[in-house]
Structures are given as structure tokens and as C-alpha cells.
Amino acid sequence: MKIETVAHQYHLTTPTLRYYEQEGLLGPVRRINGIRDYQPADLERLDFIVCVKRCGMTLHQIKHFVDIYQQDPATLPERLEILQNQLQVSREKQAQLADSIDHLQDKITDVKALQTTENSVLS
Amino acid sequence: MKIETVAHQYHLTTPTLRYYEQEGLLGPVRRINGIRDYQPADLERLDFIVCVKRCGMTLHQIKHFVDIYQQDPATLPERLEILQNQLQVSREKQAQLADSIDHLQDKITDVKALQTTENSVLS
DNA sequence: CCTTGACTTCAAGTATACTTGAAGTGCTAA
DNA sequence: TTAGCACTTCAAGTATACTTGAAGTCAAGG
Known part of the structure; x- marks a missing residue:
């Protein structure tokens, strides 16, 4: 899924999505030409981001969470x-x-x- | 009531109260020496500020409200x-x-x- | 072919809400 | 009387979350 489609679906702007990526909250795969391709797993994570952000979590705190989310079991x-x-x-x-x-x-x-x-x- | 006392009661800091005043949200009277003296009316207004701020109103919007609050009936x-x-x-x-x-x-x-x-x- | 529009990067700018620092005044208690 | 603390102003700095601008790439339609 392309960035514009995702932005539209989540009521965000494309710069915001790129900003979230820059801050390490997301990391969609790229096509050969460099274009972001959001997979279901990325959208699931975005669901989570939107959710906890509304709960008042800062992007910094969210980043920490997604960071430890990778290294699974011990965390x-x-x-x-x-x-x-x-x-x-x-x-x-x-x-x-x-x-x-x-x-x-x-x-x-x-x-x-x-x-x-x-x-x-x-x- | 002195600024420190007010700050304590409202779980704010004294610089925050001075900042609110600078932004035109409050205007406590001063003693001869320049020290702020918060009256019951100021505290009532602060109650309102804290309330609508928690509801998501910006300081800018709050200022507009307290501005028109003065010129009473027509507003x-x-x-x-x-x-x-x-x-x-x-x-x-x-x-x-x-x-x-x-x-x-x-x-x-x-x-x-x-x-x-x-x-x-x-x- | 060439324009249009969505994509890209990177740097700089903006908005909101404070916070901090410097420099000075003035009451209070030992 | 002098130390210390709370008060004052004014300017500058910080944090968070984006937004905007410049410059360029790339695929599709007229």
C-alpha cells in the first residue's frame, strides 16, 4: 500500500508518516525505485501508534516500545x-x-x- | 494570595502562572511593591482555565474567551x-x-x- | 515527447507550551 | 545587619510534533 493511501485511511498526512518513519516508529519496505510499500504488519503497528498516541503516549515512548517489541521474548x-x-x-x-x-x-x-x-x- | 501558594494549589509552577499572565489569561492585582495578589475571582478564572485546557482548548482559544468574557452581555x-x-x-x-x-x-x-x-x- | 502528479530526500521553519537563566528587589528571621 | 528566600522582569532556550520548501526522480496519459 502506498503512502498516500495509508495517510488517507488513517487521517494523517504523508509528511507525518515520513516523520514517524524518521523517528523510528515505522519502517515500511521499499520497492526497487525507493517507494514505500506499507504491509499489513505496518498498518497493524500504525493502529497501535494511533491508539497509544491518543492515550497520551509521546512518540519517544512509542519508539521505545516498538524497539523492544522486535527483540521479543525477554522484553x-x-x-x-x-x-x-x-x-x-x-x-x-x-x-x-x-x-x-x-x-x-x-x-x-x-x-x-x-x-x-x-x-x-x-x- | 501569593503566586507560590496558587501554583501549589493548582499543581502548576510559578513560571507557568507568569506565562499565563503574559499570554493575557490572568491579571492579578499587584501590591505596591509589584507582587501579584491573586483574588478569589482570579482563582475562579484559573479553575476555568484548567478545566477547558484539560478539555483540549489551547491557550490562544482560552484567551479569546476570557477577552470576550469582560465585555459581558453582547458576547x-x-x-x-x-x-x-x-x-x-x-x-x-x-x-x-x-x-x-x-x-x-x-x-x-x-x-x-x-x-x-x-x-x-x-x- | 512532454507534462502532470505522486513519489523521494534533506533541511529549515512553525506552533504550542513552557522552562531556564541572569540580574535585581525586598521581607524576614537569626 | 546580613543571609536567605521568594518575589520581580526580560530574553533566550527547550521539547514535542509536525509542516513547508527546495530539488530531484519516475511512471502514465494526451
Whole structure:
């Protein structure tokens, strides 16, 4: 699969994909002419990248993970620890976000009340 | 209330508070000697800043909001629109985060399964 | 054949949000 | 009174994540 197709499917830009590659997060094979050819395994990894990035992992941390992902068996405990750690962090984020959304709703209610007051003053 | 106290209470640093002020998000009164004195109204605004920042609003957007907040009544519809817009964005973020957390949990299950396989191979 | 458009590399630029450093002022407690 | 700490300003530096620009290659269609 070509870079443009991948970019489109993942709602990314082609420079972003090249940037991720430059940072060591991806490494699609190349055709003879140098053109990137994304394989299913690359897309699977991209799924993971998009997922953990949304959870708040930095590209640097993601790189470390994909690095140890290669050397398989010995790194399983570390991989588990990283993922569990990230899960905890993400859950905290989730709780904070839920809280902030509540506050935002309260604020909206306040503004709506103010608007009503405004209208009654004008009438 | 002094800057250090505020920073401590909001889990921010004093340079961050000064930076927010520089960006026009806050404007605590000063004592004669120039020292910032945060009033309850400033803390309320800081509550709001922390809240919408967690929802994903940029400092730039926050500044715009606090700017129109001053000139009160005419800006009520715009304020409402901004808040409602942000609420929608935040809810999308929330949904994506929930989704990513699910994937993360699946990944953890996978790694745990791999570890068990590893163990059974070794035994 | 030659233009068009997607691909390539590499370097430099941008946006956001802080952080750090230098240099100085002023209250407080030994 | 003097040491020390928190306060001040202003400028410059850092981290993260891209984005943009320049210059060039290559395959397909008119």
C-alpha cells in the first residue's frame, strides 16, 4: 500500500508518516525505485501508534516500545509494564476529562441562565 | 494570595502562572511593591482555565474567551457557542479515549497470553 | 515527447507550551 | 545587619510534533 493511501485511511498526512518513519516508529519496505510499500504488519503497528498516541503516549515512548517489541521474548515483562502503566495514566486522563466535561456543562447552564436574565431585562 | 501558594494549589509552577499572565489569561492585582495578589475571582478564572485546557482548548482559544468574557452581555451568544463547541469536541475526545483504552486492554491481554505461552514452553 | 502528479530526500521553519537563566528587589528571621 | 528566600522582569532556550520548501526522480496519459 502506498503512502498516500495509508495517510488517507488513517487521517494523517504523508509528511507525518515520513516523520514517524524518521523517528523510528515505522519502517515500511521499499520497492526497487525507493517507494514505500506499507504491509499489513505496518498498518497493524500504525493502529497501535494511533491508539497509544491518543492515550497520551509521546512518540519517544512509542519508539521505545516498538524497539523492544522486535527483540521479543525477554522484553515481555517490560512491555506489559509499559502498557499497564499507560492504561493507568489513560484512566486518570479519562476521569479528569469526564470531570472537566461536567464543569463545562455547568458553565453552559450558567451562560444560558444569564441569557434568559438578559432577555427578561430587555422585555 | 501569593503566586507560590496558587501554583501549589493548582499543581502548576510559578513560571507557568507568569506565562499565563503574559499570554493575557490572568491579571492579578499587584501590591505596591509589584507582587501579584491573586483574588478569589482570579482563582475562579484559573479553575476555568484548567478545566477547558484539560478539555483540549489551547491557550490562544482560552484567551479569546476570557477577552470576550469582560465585555459581558453582547458576547453571551458567542460564549455559549464556544462552550458548546468545546463540549462537543471534548465528547469526541472522550469517546476516542475510551476506545483507545479498550484497545490497550486487549493488547495487555495479548501480552499476558504470550507470557503464559512462554512459560509453558520453558516448563 | 512532454507534462502532470505522486513519489523521494534533506533541511529549515512553525506552533504550542513552557522552562531556564541572569540580574535585581525586598521581607524576614537569626 | 546580613543571609536567605521568594518575589520581580526580560530574553533566550527547550521539547514535542509536525509542516513547508527546495530539488530531484519516475511512471502514465494526451
